Amino acid sequence: MRRTFVALTAVTAVLGALALLPGIASAKSCSASYVKGTIGGVTKCLRRGEYCARSYANQYHRYGFNCVVVSGAYHLEPRS
Numbered sequence: 001m002r003r004t005f006v007a008l009t010a011v012t013a014v015l016g017a018l019a020l021l022p023g024i025a026s027a028k029s030c031s032a033s034y035v036k037g038t039i040g041g042v043t044k045c046l047r048r049g050e051y052c053a054r055s056y057a058n059q060y061h062r063y064g065f066n067c068v069v070v071s072g073a074y075h076l077e078p079r080s
Contacts, residue, residue, distance in 0.1 A: 037063040050076045 030036045030045035037046050039059050052060060052067035052074045060067050065076040 035063050035065075046076060048076055048078055052076045 028043045034045035034047045039056050054074050057067045067074050068077050
């Protein structure tokens, strides 16, 4: 009985500690055609044609993209 209680307490402590680590719990992955990046402090999957915010243009450059106007809206295009 005591062993079961100790084991259950240990498992609960480990699960509680994992819940406090948001990076591990919410690791985001992107499919092969995307580039994983952090824009404005948020993890994003970036690809040509995706909408972008002009205010983060320098951050998109880090991942090989320009934020340009296409048909009246800003979209990502590969840097040349």
